[in-house]
Amino acid sequence: MDSQDTQKSFKAGDIIMSQGESGACAYIIEEGQVAILIERDGVTQEVGTRGPGTIIGEMAIVDDAPRTATIKAIKDCEMLEITSEDFTQRLKTSDPVIQMITQVILTRYRDTLTRAEILGESLTYPPPETMERNYAARTDVVESVKIANEFKAALDNGALDMHYQPIIDLAKGHVVGFEALMRWTHPEQGFISPGVFIPIAEKSGLIVEASKWALEESCHALKRIESKVKSVAPLHMSVNFSSHDFAEADFVTGVLGTIEKCGVNPEQVKLEITERLLIQQPDNAKDTLQACCDAGMGIAIDDFGTGYSSLSYLYYFPIDVLKIDQSFIRVMYKDERSLELVKSIIGLGKNLNMKIVAEGVENIEEARLLQDMGCDTAQGYYFARPVSEDDVVDMLLNWEPLKLSA
């Protein structure tokens, strides 16, 4: 799929889809109007119209049955295309209850349509157009489908980038590794924050493909960086993964295959995951993390302290690194309780033989305080922002070991 496929224009009079044909896509109408035509015994009847904010052709992409109606544009139309491939991917990665309910509702709806056709019942109440339009307005569905389609196009067209933020050894003042962070510069809207596109990529299931790409890109980058820069010890690369990635049956083989293909030692790779993922799929996560750990990779818990979970999972899962969330670092100076919390997390990590990374360190005072508390490593704007691979190389070539003590 490329970017032209997602937005479609039709002129008044165009046939958008034909009754009896198989359907590979549905459309959300953004502008214009269409007529729904049903042919029976050689006679074609108009059974309704649809306008902006409504969806057409959705049944065929779900159950692969032939189109039950012909859709004809009666005004010039702008449509947003949802392919059956995209829909299947979304459904596959959704909650099993949602999958089941979707299938059940659709089967019952098909039955109702068939019954109505046989008995000549009216299908006009409640008016589907109003229901769909209200739903679309309520959920911002059009906007998120649009962003998801554009994100998919960016993924296919090589328009995504990875940036790398150095992680610093606080005692020695040098760079020990990086966190890989995804960047998307939209052709019209410019920089889009990962805080916006990552949740949409997760909901649409596109995150799985994006994570595969991110891992491969980051491992290649690590090899290239190492070939240009001499470091005291092998550098590591920390890559973010979501619960959707973990739900894939071939996740571990895929990750290991990529690392091997790039010629990176698995010990240089860390998987960053959140506490939420561990709580959502504990059994699956345990096996997956153990397999990653057995292969030599490290496991880092991201945004540690924000997950409201029981601490017992720290024993249950093979975890190497705790990343203290930046919200605690931010208020550490002003708020005694946050300071105590950070101190406790550092102590906890040390007792459990884990490394600690403090996130979001923005000034030297925070860095010193963390070092005094025995924190191993830190990451934040004070040391370096996330930058491109070329800038990482320049930065490392000119790196002066930081001296934190006053």
Ligand code: C2E
């Ligand atoms: P995160 O994993 O917690 O990543 C750290 C975020 O903090 C990054 O934001 C980074 O730019 C920002 N940051 C680093 N140092 C500082 C600092 O000193 N001060 C402040 N205020 N912020 C700092 P970014 O790049 O906008 O990413 C946001 C979130 O998007 C990430 O949070 C992560 O959850 C997600 N994300 C980014 N890239 C990926 C990816 O490749 N895959 C996945 N699954 N998620 C990603």
Ligand code: CA
């Ligand atoms: Ca992270």
Ligand code: CA
């Ligand atoms: Ca984080």
